Amino acid sequence: MTSPTDHVTDHPAGVRPAGEDLVGDDTTGTPPVTLGEPTSPARGPGRLLRILAPLVGLAVLAYLPYVAVELPGVLPDRVNGPGSLQLLATCLVVGGIALSYDVLFGRTGLLSFGHALFVAAGSYLLTVSLSTWALPLPVAVLAALGLSTLLALVVGAVALRVGGIAFAMVTLAFAQAASIIVMRNPGGVTGGEEGRPLDRDAVPDLLVGVANAPYRYWLALALVVVTWVAVAVLVRSRAGHAMAAVRENEQRAAVLGFGTYRVKLLALVAGSFLGALGGVVHALVLGGSNPHLTTSEFTLSLLVMVVLGGAGSRWGALLGGVLYTYADARLVEVSNAAFLQGLPDVVRQVLSQPLFILGAFFVAVVYFAPSSTSRRRA
Amino acid sequence: MSDLVLLIVTGLGLGALYFIAASGLSLIYGLMGVLNFAHGAFITAGAYAAWLTMGALPAGWPVVLRLLVGVLVAVCVGAVVGRVVEVVLIRPLYRHHIQQVLVTVGLSLAGVAAAQGIWGSDPRAVESPAWIGGTTDMLGARLPDDRFVYVLVAGVLFVGLLALLHLTRLGLVIRAGVENRTMVEALGIDVHRTFTVVFALGGAAAALAGALYSQYAGAVSPAQGGSLLIYAFIVVVIGGMGSLTGTAVAAVAVGLVQQLANYYAATGVGDLSVVLLLALVLLLRPTSLKGATA
């Protein structure tokens, strides 16, 4: 039996001898399981602020389509211009998807490299059921969510038979298989590298066309609110506490009587459902399904977002997603900036790749603050 | 019949490439518990190193010679890159497994993006010796010659690694470390030095895979490493994480399944059946894979 672990004593998972030094066996230093309310509610003015701040922020965001100010260098045109609103809407959608990924990674400690699979499933199942199967929009949305959740149940049931790093590899493999299928365009259903456009006749006029950018923006905002509330409810539920226990120390959670397999499966299915919801909105906001959603690169970027923002925190995941998407879209402009013109061509070419900057930044964050990248806040 | 022979040979050739890419990954995972996403960047680095070297050598040289030098340079570049990554980025995060993986994730994103920035995202054609594109008639089938090269190289690598593992002191430490790193330390052996060697070895093997894969594909492109890496991951998981022989068997199985299913079912089914094979292995024998949980 080859079992690379850091433990000198190497018991099979979950089975520990009842002998001496139960705690002392663990040389990696994991903190004890903390149960109960993870974030103790602040009192007095602090508590008011905690409730008010998101509401004020939400109100400001909802009002943006009425703001006609130009922000040169920050947004492509007026704040309520179609270009700006589309960019903001995309940022919000990806922020919502990052929130859904954090249910797995930040809340339950599941390092999944296959989250893109469920986001893409939501997106593609919507566009395909609208056009190929000619379903009405509400049915198409339900079908996309239902089938994606079922897929998550099946994939999760298989992938969760292994833990840790092996789980990461297996989820990656499943997502990659889906990506290959989408690229191969079986029966002309997925549209291959071109992706599948949204059937404009099948969706309400409000969601179509340049002039209706505000509605798509509000839809994206609604996604963020729904996902936010769903994650908040989940985290405070009994299941959420079990997820936190599994994240802190899976073996101890098992000892405490949590069925860790079921807890992890629940987290995976719940996160995937929210991810699929994000995929559905993504398709509606961006007017179709893009094969980029299926790639492992997309999952990896979700991981980068969550880690940069702060794993296990709703604000962190959301802001990470929003800022990452914004940076990805706007860093190209930066690389054309005048102050870079003096640099050698090769350096400029490398710096013109947003992913290079984000990847390098990510490495720096993980490297210099390793403890900040996981289980930061409960 | 001739179809079957052809498919088996092409499948073996593909499996050989998978093995070369996966061998280093498997050793690194087995010994250190690090899932090395940067392996794809190592593969890409090898492919570009070979391509650039071939372009820089005098055009008057025969292509075979330039390819040989190119592969040699690629292997050296891969070893150096692997070594540097281990010493600079992986070692300081010892015992932070998730963070080690995250660092390699960032590295893989940045590496691909850098290659894209410098050489563009479009594939660049690589020169091949004439005979690599040729065929050999055998058992009624016209077999592409390059597959034999891949199988030969993979075979030599396999035997060489087995010899390293079973006949040398370094190999003994690696095998012991794959079982239980901490106990190796507790016997007074500085296992970290072994980590560096294994990372350099893995980088060299990855670069070799990259150089050969660019011959297989006829071009180099930034995304190449990533696509080969996925299959390497699958091979490592099926092979049992850290077992070299398991990796070899899994690589052959994956290559054959992919080719046969792509031909006898439909294009694309091969890739899907590889993942089904993975799922099957996980369902039937999950315990052997319960490696590091960190």
Added chain:
Amino acid sequence: MTAQQPESRGAAVSAPVLELDDVHVRYGGSHILQGVSFEVAATGVTALLGRNGVGKTTTLKAIIGLAPRSGRIMLRGSEIQTMATSRIVRSGIGYVPEDREVFGGLTVDENLRLVAPDQGADAPVVGRLFPDLVTRRGQRAGTLSGGQQQMVSLARVLLRENALLLVDEPTKGLAPKLVTEVADVLAEVARTRPVLLVEQNLPLVRRIADRVVVLDAGAVVHRGAAADLVADVDLTRELLGVSMRREGAA
């Protein structure tokens, strides 16, 4: 507390081989060792005793650098608490962990060659103390019995000139006959170098230990001669929660 080492078996009093001074171990939120201080004499067997879970294994791991520790640990007068495990081991501490920890996929000879590359099972000490291992040198260690694995684990630390051996529950799970064999080997080994022994088997402690250190709740609660503790039934019960059975296995 002043450390008075009672010498029960007449060996000359010399400087202790190992000194622990206010050693703490914390895992995350748990404070497992809370200021452990004791000395290990330069000869004979010092037994580390205590109930389950008081930190005996953790103490050994702290010494060898496998647990995150603070405080001061001195081996023959020089500090080792900041060194990496492999360096601590090479500076003269042999570690026989709980549950043997042999490399199951490696042969007996390979297990030994990890420590002594040129000798392996050919080393004189192996032939003298563990003739059984020489005949089984080509066998995979994973297929050995528990007792044989314990012999491999012990042999590994004897291949190096160690100043001190840390031995963690060497008789755990062994049949009575094997317990006696292991005890014989330990007694033999302890003649030439000091041993810090964690052991639950009190008859064994009575037979081979010279001194005892008793831990409770992460701190030292008793130090003294092994014979004195074992002779005092009330004290034994109070410190270890067990009563000494007269018909001991050793």
